Amino acid sequence: MKYTLNLGAKEFSSDNVVLVSAFEKTIEAKGKTKESKAIVNTHWSKEIKAAFEKIKTSVDFTGTAGSTYTLHLENGTTVLVYGLGEKKAVTFETLRNHSAKIYKAIAAKYKEVAIQFDGFTIKSKADESLNAMVEGISLADYKFDRHFVTKTPAKLTEITFDSAAKKTGLKKLQKTLDDTLVVTESINVGRNFVNEAPNILRSTTYAKEVLEDIKGTKGVKSKVLGRAELKKEKMGLFLSVNDGSAYEPQLVHLTYTPSKMTKKTKHIALVGKGLVFDTGGYSLKPSGSMVNMKFDMAGSATVYSAFRAVAKLGLDVKITCILGMTDNAVNEHATMPDAIVKARNGLSVEILNTDAEGRLVLADCLDYACDQKPDAIIDSATLTGAVLVSLGNQVCGIMGNDQKLTDKILKSAKNTDEYMWQLPIIQEFHDDLKSPVADLKNIGGSSFGGSSKAAAFLSKFVKNDIPWAHLDIAGIGDSQGHKAYCPTKGASGLIVRTLVDFLKNA
Known part of the structure; x- marks a missing residue:
């Protein structure tokens, strides 16, 4: 898609299709008259107003949110009117969703469109409004x-x-447009990884494709540890x-590493669960639950997308990104329930359920990340089905060991209109993970509080008092059709924008 900014516009940049917004206002009842609705179109050009008013049915169009109306100017230009509803109710998130809906409605019909941007600008905030519109359009413009x-x-x-805005503002708006497209492109790259079939995206293929994708990006270095290297690192849990x-x-x-690295530059580690397919191992999933387990690497795709965006944007923050990739399959060598395995940090773990495998991979990866001496660690994983019980399938769960870090991430989630909620890690959850035959067991004694108990397990592998936050995206990693800019089925790409916002402000 080609996006162009036309500031100082005195006429439409297209004589084919023009898109304008309309708002709705409520006319209060007086006397015996009933409350009614009316259109607000004072921002329209005289030409469009005149053409609209000539059409008898135009009186029925009031600009209700999501409503559309089509008219034609004398020169043959098609004008698409899109209703945004009550002006005071329009937010950046509703604008993002409306923009996605607009794209879906016109993508198959027209080759080009000129959007009259001033009518879509919220509270004179052109940068934020452009960001929301481009996010909505470019994220909706995705197909696997x-x-x-x-x-x-x-x-x-x-x-x-x-836009009628002065051309002096072009540079700033252009940067907003360019930066937004970097982020949405990174989200769509991550979506492609998540959506890929598991017989194609093996762990080895995934690693190669990530390295190929990030190759040549300024400031980025990469390496891959295979089985032999993981044995040297004593990553027993990952290997199990x-x-x-x-x-x-x-x-x-x-x-x-940013080009201007100083002592004040923050270093953030991102860790992602990359289970390219999860059968559950010997704790085999039922067939119905095994479908879509290709999505079990969405945590790694999420942090990689954020890493990619930050690197491409050249932000002033150092990022270490650790992606733990494998599948969880069954053969004569597979780890059996009741096995006791030693972690990289030396703790022994009794594996009572081989389907609680993501926390085992993450545990060794977190310990490895700590050795990189970051100022904070954030991990992302489709870790527990329990998070859907706690928060539904539309909210990301966040847990951690540092309230300041958690609050900053929650603020970024609010900034980007993504749903996130904090769950507790209490001492009783730690106690429930004690094993009679090892230092830890990989599941609690009951299914209650499963998300928080998984986080309590992970916390045992974060050392040196490093602030750490765990994002359980099991509910929101895929099929988020309630948001118009997300596919009804398939990878959502959610939480990437939260992480990028957090890293921008790190």
């Missing part, structure tokens, strides 16, 4: 269609934002999950 013989690409290839696999485990270690 690489395996279709016949593809149906969108007809729409060019969008111009017309891989024992049943026909493919090598891969720990992808990425580092981004």
Whole structure:
């Protein structure tokens, strides 16, 4: 998609299709008259107003949120009117969703469109409004269609934002546009990884594709640890999950160092669970629960997308990104329930459930991340089904050992209109993870509080008092169709924008 900013516009940049907004106002009842609705279109050009008023049915269009109206100017230009509802009720999130809906409505019909941007600007905040619109459009402009013989690409290839604003503001707005597209492109790269079939995206393939994708990015260094290197690192828990696999485990270690590194530059470690497929191991999942387990690497795709965006944007923060990749399969070498395995940090773990494998991979990866001496660690994982019981399938759970870090991430989630809620880690959850035959067991004695108990387990592998936050994205990693800019089915790409916002302000 080609996006163009046209500031100082005195006429429409397209004589084919023009998009304008309309608002709705409520006219209060007086006497015996009933309350009624009316359109607010004072921001329209005289030409569009006149053409609209000539049409008899126009009196029925009031600009209700999500409503549309089409008219034609004398020169043949098509004008699409999109209702945003009550002006005071429009937020950046509603604008993001409306923009996605607009894209879906016109993508197959028109080759180009000129958006009259001033009518979509919220409270004179042009940067934030442009960001929301472009996010909504470019995230809706996503298809995972690489395996279709016949593809149906969108007809729409060019969008111009017309604005009467002074051209002196072009540089700032252009940066907003460019930066937004870097983030949405990174989200869509992550979506592709999550959506890929598990017989194609093996752990080894995943590692190679990540390295190829980030190759040549300024300030980025990379290395991959395979089975032999993981043995040297004494990552017993990670290797135990891989024992049943026909493919090598891969720990992808990425580092981004900004060009202007100083003593004040923060160093943040991102750690992601990359289970490219999860059968549950010997604690085998029922067939219905095994479908879509290709999504079990969404945590790694989430942190990689954020890392990629930060590196491409050249932000002033150092990032270490650790991705633990394997599948959890069953063969004669697979780890059995009741096995006792030693972690990288020396703790012994009784593995009572091989389907609680993500925390084992993350545990060794977290310990490894601590050795990089970051100022904070954030991990992301589709870790527990219990988080859906706690928060539903639309909210990300956050837990951790440092309230200041948690609060900053929650603030970033609010800034980007992504749903996140803090869950507790209490001493009783730690107590429930004590094993009679090892230092820890990998599941609690009951299913209650499963998300927090998993986080309590992970906390045992964060050392040196490093602030740490755990994001359980099991509920929101895929199929978030309630948001118009997310696919109804497939990877959502949510929480990447939260992480990028956090890292921008780190």
